[in-house]
Amino acid sequence: MKAVIIGAGVGGLCAAHALQSIGIETVLYEQAEKPRADGAGLVLWANAVRALRQLGLDEAVEIGYAGVSGTIRRWDGLVLSNNDVKSLGEPTIAVHREDLMLTLLAKLGAAAQFGKQLASYEQDASGVTVTFADGTRASGDVLIGADGLRSRVRMQMQPNAIPKYRGYAAWRGIVTFPHTKVASMWGETWGRGARFGIVPLTRDRIYWFATANRPASTPPSDHKAELRTLFGKWHAPVSALIDETADERILYNDIADLPSLDYWIDQRVTLLGDAAHATTPNMGQGACQAIEDAVALRNALRQQARVSEALKAYQERRLDHTRKVVERSRMIGRVGQISNPMLVALRNSFMRLTPARVTQQQFDFVLSHHP
Ligand SMILES: Cc1cc2nc3c(=O)[nH]c(=O)nc-3n(C[C@H](O)[C@H](O)[C@H](O)COP(=O)(O)OP(=O)(O)OC[C@H]3O[C@@H](n4cnc5c(N)ncnc54)[C@H](O)[C@@H]3O)c2cc1C
Numbered sequence: 001m002k003a004v005i006i007g008a009g010v011g012g013l014c015a016a017h018a019l020q021s022i023g024i025e026t027v028l029y030e031q032a033e034k035p036r037a038d039g040a041g042l043v044l045w046a047n048a049v050r051a052l053r054q055l056g057l058d059e060a061v062e063i064g065y066a067g068v069s070g071t072i073r074r075w076d077g078l079v080l081s082n083n084d085v086k087s088l089g090e091p092t093i094a095v096h097r098e099d100l101m102l103t104l105l106a107k108l109g110a111a112a113q114f115g116k117q118l119a120s121y122e123q124d125a126s127g128v129t130v131t132f133a134d135g136t137r138a139s140g141d142v143l144i145g146a147d148g149l150r151s152r153v154r155m156q157m158q159p160n161a162i163p164k165y166r167g168y169a170a171w172r173g174i175v176t177f178p179h180t181k182v183a184s185m186w187g188e189t190w191g192r193g194a195r196f197g198i199v200p201l202t203r204d205r206i207y208w209f210a211t212a213n214r215p216a217s218t219p220p221s222d223h224k225a226e227l228r229t230l231f232g233k234w235h236a237p238v239s240a241l242i243d244e245t246a247d248e249r250i251l252y253n254d255i256a257d258l259p260s261l262d263y264w265i266d267q268r269v270t271l272l273g274d275a276a277h278a279t280t281p282n283m284g285q286g287a288c289q290a291i292e293d294a295v296a297l298r299n300a301l302r303q304q305a306r307v308s309e310a311l312k313a314y315q316e317r318r319l320d321h322t323r324k325v326v327e328r329s330r331m332i333g334r335v336g337q338i339s340n341p342m343l344v345a346l347r348n349s350f351m352r353l354t355p356a357r358v359t360q361q362q363f364d365f366v367l368s369h370h371p
Pocket residue numbers: 006007008009010011012029030031032036041042043044116117118119146147148149150151152170172209253272273274275279280281284285286287288289290
């Protein structure tokens with residue numbers, strides 16, 4: 001069997017490893033000229049760490065920092081909620097996305113081709129053929145669209161499935177900053193319509209993220225000035241992290257997710273990762289679910305000789321579960337981005353009164369899931 005994968009994100013790379021590991025000839029095509037190296041971190045929760053190990057990708061776990069905290073604070077530092085992310089069997093880790101990409105690619109070797117943008121696909125009883133923007137073509141028995149939120153494969157399969165903006169945008173940055181200066185302030189801080197997160201990475205690096213309610217497609221002209229206005233009065237070391245981050249290391253994105261799809265397959269073609277179930281980042285589960293998809297796809301293709309049956313089994317295993325993750329994450333985002341002062345005060349009181357084990361329960365279905 002031969003597989004064609006579109007997209008060298010976390011999902012596509014893990015899927016390529018997964019399929020190669022069961023003897024499927026796999027070629028991965030990526031539109032970018034070289035591996036993605038943006039200035040962002042990723043939190044990989046215990047479910048993703050378990051899935052990486054199942055794929056034999058322990059190296060990707062080893063590059064992570066296992067000191068992530070689930071604590072949520074108020075803008076002035078008061079602890080609102082204290083989730084224990086250490087009690088999950090596997091560690092929860094944070095990685096620099098670039099480190100993760102390079103680690104995954106190093107194991108894949110020649111099976112990845114860059115500078116190849118998918119334009120369309122066609123299929124018949126004997127196989128599936130993709131056409132790239134440069135006019136070249138490639139064929140296989142199965143096509144996996146791991147091409148992200150604005151997936152071209154999905155657009156052809158389901159043109160009406162359009163990502164939806166959720167009312168807020170996110171900034172992300174990486175900075176080298178002595179961990180000792182951050183003391184125990186790892187975790188998230190929630191304010192009025194704005195949040196700030198501080199996540200430790202290896203080698204004294206810190207990944208931070210920030211969100212704020214704002215109209216779609218309105219990036220500020222000066223990110224740091226905007227961030228100082230939003231977060232300048234928040235507890236230490238928020239301002240210092242913003243100040244110390246080089247401008248070119250700050251990323252800005254509208255936060256969108258994908259309304260649930262009814263199906264992910266078109267005969268020999270399927271979707272994986274954000275292409276199938278892009279979610280808001282509120283549970284830190286987008287990449288984690290993409291890694292789980294790769295495990296589920298491998299298992300389905302190993303168990304079913306016919307491609308169509310295997311893809312049905314894969315969809316059956318993943319569609320409902322990822323829908324729940326997307327919906328839960330969207331709901332957490334709504335609560336996290338509340339801006340009305342009275343509702344914020346109510347939310348904060350509620351969070352302080354809720355026992356940690358109750359908060360933890362809303363993540364249990366994700367963390368204990370086996371793809
Ligand atoms: C602010 C923010 C914070 C986040 N934090 C976390 C977190 O802590 N933990 C977590 O698990 N997730 C997190 N996520 C989500 C995570 O980044 C995504 O879910 C994950 O990267 C999806 O991986 P993917 O491989 O499916 O898609 P992508 O990473 O989008 O990769 C798709 C690839 O396909 C390529 N491509 C697109 N179109 C074509 C084409 N036509 N031809 C060829 N190639 C194509 C793209 O260039 C890209 O390389 C966060 C997201 C955001 C926005």
